[in-house]
Amino acid sequence: MALSPLEKIQVWLFKAIAGLLFVIFRLFSPRRIGLSEKRVPPVNNPLLLISATQLARKIRRKEVSSVEVVQAYIDRIQQVNPFLNAVVKDRFAAALQEAAHVDKLIEEETGGEEVLEDRLPLLGVPMSVKGSIALQGMPFTTGVVLRQGIVATVDSPSVALLKRVGAIPLGVTNTSEICMWFECHNHLYGITNNPYNLERTPGGSSGGEGSILGAAGAVIGIGSDIGGSIRMPSYFNGIFGHRTTPGIVSCENQYPPFTATQEDYLSTGPMCRYAEDLLPMLKIMAGPNAHMLSLNTKVDLKKLRFFIVPHDGGSPLTQPVSKEILNIHRKMVERLEADLGVQVQEVRFPELHYGYQIWETYMHLPDKEGRAPVPFSVVMGEPGPPVWPLWELLKWMMGKSDHTMAAISAALAEMTQVTKPSTFLIQQKEKLQKKVDELLGTDGVLFYPPFPSVAPKHHHPLFRPFNFAYTAIINTLRLPATQCPLGLSEEGLPLGVQVVAGKLQDHLSLAVALYLEKTFGGWRDPGAK
Numbered sequence: 456m457a458l459s460p461l462e463k464i465q466v467w468l469f470k471a472i473a474g475l476l477f478v479i480f481r482l483f484s485p486r487r488i489g490l491s492e493k494r495v496p497p498v499n500n501p502l503l504l505i506s507a508t509q510l511a512r513k514i515r516r517k518e519v520s521s522v523e524v525v526q527a528y529i530d531r532i533q534q535v536n537p538f539l540n541a542v543v544k545d546r547f548a549a550a551l552q553e554a555a556h557v558d559k560l561i562e563e564e565t566g567g568e569e570v571l572e573d574r575l576p577l578l579g580v581p582m583s584v585k586g587s588i589a590l591q592g593m594p595f596t597t598g599v600v601l602r603q604g605i606v607a608t609v610d611s612p613s614v615a616l617l618k619r620v621g622a623i624p625l626g627v628t629n630t631s632e633i634c635m636w637f638e639c640h641n642h643l644y645g646i647t648n649n650p651y652n653l654e655r656t657p658g659g660s661s662g663g664e665g666s667i668l669g670a671a672g673a674v675i676g677i678g679s680d681i682g683g684s685i686r687m688p689s690y691f692n693g694i695f696g697h698r699t700t701p702g703i704v705s706c707e708n709q710y711p712p713f714t715a716t717q718e719d720y721l722s723t724g725p726m727c728r729y730a731e732d733l734l735p736m737l738k739i740m741a742g743p744n745a746h747m748l749s750l751n752t753k754v755d756l757k758k759l760r761f762f763i764v765p766h767d768g769g770s771p772l773t774q775p776v777s778k779e780i781l782n783i784h785r786k787m788v789e790r791l792e793a794d795l796g797v798q799v800q801e802v803r804f805p806e807l808h809y810g811y812q813i814w815e816t817y818m819h820l821p822d823k824e825g826r827a828p829v830p831f832s833v834v835m836g837e838p839g840p841p842v843w844p845l846w847e848l849l850k851w852m853m854g855k856s857d858h859t860m861a862a863i864s865a866a867l868a869e870m871t872q873v874t875k876p877s878t879f880l881i882q883q884k885e886k887l888q889k890k891v892d893e894l895l896g897t898d899g900v901l902f903y904p905p906f907p908s909v910a911p912k913h914h915h916p917l918f919r920p921f922n923f924a925y926t927a928i929i930n931t932l933r934l935p936a937t938q939c940p941l942g943l944s945e946e947g948l949p950l951g952v953q954v955v956a957g958k959l960q961d962h963l964s965l966a967v968a969l970y971l972e973k974t975f976g977g978w979r980d981p982g983a984k
Contacts, residue, residue: 493653494651495534495538495981495982496534496982497982497983498982498983500530502523503527503528503671506674506727506729506731507582507732508729508731508732510674511578514557514579515571517561517562520554521558521623524554524579525581525623528673528674531670531671531672532673536667538650539648539666539670540629540645541628541647541662541664541670541672542625542626543594544593545625546593546625550581554581554623558579560578575621576735577622577735577739580622580623581625582623582624582675583624583626583627583673583676584614584628585630585660585661585677585678585679587630587660587679588611588614588679589608589610589611589614590611590614593606593607593627594607594627595607595710597632597641597711598630598632598633598640598643598644599835600641600857601838601839601857602643602710603643611705611708611723612707616742617736622675628647628663628664628667629644629666630663631662631861632862633711633834633862635862636859636865637659637916638656638658638659638861638916639656639659639660640861640913642858642859649666649691650669650692651669651692651693651910652946652947652948654912655909656910656915657669657692658691658692659687659688660684661679661680661688661726662688664688664726665691665692665696665726668694668728669694669949669981670692670981671728674729674732675726675736676725676726676727677723678696678725679723679724680721680722680724680926681713681717681720681722681818682923683923683927685698685722685726686929686936686953687923688726690906690940690951691948693949693951693981694727694978695938695972696937697733697937697964697968698722698724698929699935700747700934700960703744703747703959704722704723704724704737704740704742705742706718706721709723712829714822714826716817719933720818720931723740724737725737725740729978731969733968734962734965737965738750748959748961749960749962750961750965752962756967757795759898759899759900759967760899760900761800761902762800762802763800764801764803765801766904766907768803768805768808770810770924773907773922773925774919775907776908777908779944779950780950784904787971790974806890807887807928810924810927811921811927813880813931814927814930819872819876831862835862844869845867847863848867851863864920884931892958896957897960899957900955900956900963900964902952902953903925903952903955904925904952905925905952906922907922907925908922909944909950925953929955933958934955934957934958935959935960936953936954936964937953937954937965937967937968938952938953938954939954939968939971940971940972940976940978942979
């Protein structure tokens with residue numbers, strides 16, 4: 456298989472832009488000094504080491520008050536956020552008032568613990584919310600300078616559903632500019648750091664969520680994912696994150712806007728430190744669509760079929776998968792086979808070679824009415840006129856641009872796009888879709904690297920801009936996937952794997968997440984190195 460001459464030129468242009476940006480960034484970017492000598496403090500409050508499910512149970516049983524739990528997380532955020540810059544706006548005072556109301560409600564409840572558990576399963580539990588997802592009264596800017604001052608007037612459906620069952624939002628977290636990059640950085644709130652190494656990125660676009668959860672500043676949170684924006688931050692920060700089968704959890708009241716075609720590949724889903732919280736969160740967030748998933752079905756892992764794809768076959772656009780990742784995946788396979796008596800079959804798909812190009816093609820397909828997505832240069836300029844990418848690049852070099860290099864790069868790359876969708880790439884996607892759907896069926900699970908390396912240093916994604924293809928291709932296939940931590944690297948950075956299941960089979964990957972947490976230890980305190 457080979458790309459057409461026009462597509463080869465496009466790949467060359469992408470690489471040339473990345474190389475040019477490397478030179479420009481090295482010459483003009485400010486230096487970040489001394490971060491490697493800092494890390495977040497260790498967790499010293501035992502309330503921060505309990506899952507949301509268990510916290511809710513303790514609150515219902517009056518073993519601990521909601522005020523105590525909320526205050527513990529407020530204290531932790533105030534302790535770690537100066538290191539991380541993850542929470543960009545808090546609502547601590549309102550959260551404490553809501554927690555006090557919860558405690559009063561529990562005191563007055565006459566129906567017993569079972570009634571509260573059934574009606575309000577997350578009663579009194581604090582949570583964080585990605586800044587691109589509307590939380591009433593909180594900034595709704597998605598890191599865009601021109602949107603400064605815009606406040607959400609309503610809750611997004613997923614936020615509203617979690618609040619309705621008793622969860623208490625503590626604030627909103629940072630994102631990449633316009634959610635279009637896997638580095639959590641914008642010129643409105645600045646850059647967010649990884650709690651395991653402050654010189655490393657927490658990923659994006661749900662990077663603030665990943666960072667504050669990984670630092671034990673939150674126990675549960677909400678993210679969104681159109682190219683890996685839940686799974687990459689979950690991986691880089693050593694937590695669990697689930698990309699839901701598209702169309703199950705509502706994506707309304709989020710920014711930036713998306714087309715009907717893009718919505719086919721976008722998911723809103725749970726992010727958390729403990730695997731047991733994934734399924735109850737998804738049940739709540741799915742709302743009226745929960746019946747479409749078999750979330751109450753008990754999964755016997757010994758009856759599942761397991762597959763692993765080690766890498767994308769050596770795409771020229773992506774970095775080779777590191778030996779550390781390949782080794783931990785090998786150990787995972789060995790444990791699965793020994794513990795469950797199953798066989799994990801290695802499979803390869805040559806179509807993955809074109810993972811990024813497939814994703815990029817489908818992100819720009821017109822909808823059923825023939826309307827193309829709004830150009831990124833237009834979104835960057837809203838509510839004003841579109842930006843001129845080359846002019847913004849010159850302004851950035853002089854320190855005068857309101858936009859990040861990542862956003863400017865995306866606008867520059869958009870200028871190289873082929874206007875007519877590639878028939879070859881559409882054929883590759885259709886072949887891959889058929890192969891994977893047939894392989895997984897309703898009882899198959901596939902392991903695939905979430906990224907070729909551990910969390911990169913800040914801004915290094917600019918020089919390896921296509922590595923997110925490892926998560927993005929799963930979006931294009933419209934499949935659910937759960938990101939699971941697998942311990943730490945020799946450098947003390949999280950390792951992990953994405954567990955992919957068939958359409959509407961979210962419960963399978965969630966069940967595997969519970970097993971992997973038990974086997975490999977799950978989340979690790981980044982301050983306890």
